[in-house]
Amino acid sequence: MKPKYVLLLLITFCLACIGPLSAQTISKEELTFLTSEWKGERFADGRPKIAENLLARAKKVGIDDAWTVLKNLGYTNQFEYGWKTVNDLPVTGRAMTAMFMPTRPDIEKNIKDRGSKLGRIGNTNAWPIDVLIKGDIYVADGFGKIGGGTLMGSTLATSILTKSGNGVVFDGAARDVQGLAEIPGFNAFVRDFHPSFLEDMVLMGLNTPIRIGKVMVLPGDLVIGGRIGVLFVPAHLAEQVVATAEFVTLKDKFGFEVIKAGRYTTGQIDSQWPDPIKVDFLKWLDQHPEEGKMTRAELDVMMSKRTW
Numbered sequence: 001m002k003p004k005y006v007l008l009l010l011i012t013f014c015l016a017c018i019g020p021l022s023a024q025t026i027s028k029e030e031l032t033f034l035t036s037e038w039k040g041e042r043f044a045d046g047r048p049k050i051a052e053n054l055l056a057r058a059k060k061v062g063i064d065d066a067w068t069v070l071k072n073l074g075y076t077n078q079f080e081y082g083w084k085t086v087n088d089l090p091v092t093g094r095a096m097t098a099m100f101m102p103t104r105p106d107i108e109k110n111i112k113d114r115g116s117k118l119g120r121i122g123n124t125n126a127w128p129i130d131v132l133i134k135g136d137i138y139v140a141d142g143f144g145k146i147g148g149g150t151l152m153g154s155t156l157a158t159s160i161l162t163k164s165g166n167g168v169v170f171d172g173a174a175r176d177v178q179g180l181a182e183i184p185g186f187n188a189f190v191r192d193f194h195p196s197f198l199e200d201m202v203l204m205g206l207n208t209p210i211r212i213g214k215v216m217v218l219p220g221d222l223v224i225g226g227r228i229g230v231l232f233v234p235a236h237l238a239e240q241v242v243a244t245a246e247f248v249t250l251k252d253k254f255g256f257e258v259i260k261a262g263r264y265t266t267g268q269i270d271s272q273w274p275d276p277i278k279v280d281f282l283k284w285l286d287q288h289p290e291e292g293k294m295t296r297a298e299l300d301v302m303m304s305k306r307t308w
Contacts, residue, residue: 142172
């Protein structure tokens with residue numbers, strides 16, 4: 001059996017084995033299994049805990065560069081485009097996932113009854129907001145529903161920003177776009193905006209694997225949203241992707257200067273560097289301390305892995 005089908009079967013089994021979704025989550029053990037490549041710290045629910053400093057660095061990397069790193073590592077289904085946004089603000093953070101489905105009266109009643117006993121308040125689209133923490137991005141699979149698929153308006157958006165410091169990525173819709181635009185620091189990536197209220201949808205998964213377009217998103221993934229779309233970086237690759245994208249940015253800045261000065265050609269800068277270019281690059285870094293530091297050994301390692 002092909003690996004991708006094995007993974008799909010495992011995910012289906014994991015979701016099925018948790019019964020009626022008492023809290024719409026999978027167990028910490030199952031989430032740890034699905035994200036087993038991650039070797040760092042985890043939250044209490046099992047989500048990989050990408051460090052705050054790495055999230056801050058990720059805000060400055062280009063999606064194009066990060067996408068190229070992932071593609072060359074064999075991760076070819078990590079980018080989704082075709083969004084509508086409130087503004088041009090980038091959105092970067094850890095994925096907190098939610099999966100919605102078309103409602104079915106018996107299932108929705110059972111879920112809401114059980115949620116009430118667990119202290120959950122309001123409609124199920126508010127439940128994911130209750131578990132958000134700083135650095136999270138609320139990522140929801142709303143199966144692309146527009147009319148009646150508005151997972152938030154300005155009131156819920158204000159709560160989301162207050163709890164997470166971030167915006168959202170919804171494979172669905174939002175309402176009250178004018179009100180959303182008036183929330184400082186908030187942005188939303190949605191399929192569309194619509195004046196309707198949410199109806200005939202129910203939360204069926206909270207911090208479970210979800211699908212956003214062509215992408216499988218796992219809780220704790222690094223989310224990088226920008227003008228061209230949204231990139232979902234598996235947590236265990238976040239450091240490598242960010243560090244490589246940072247270096248590509250430095251390489252480009254250095255390259256622009258030396259090409260304009262006539263010292264090197266585009267072909268020389270965009271290929272493996274011989275010793276003289278490496279020496280000049282490190283000198284350039286010394287002259288631009290605001291760009292950070294790099295040793296010759298670190299440069300050699302970065303160039304040896306060059307696939308971009």
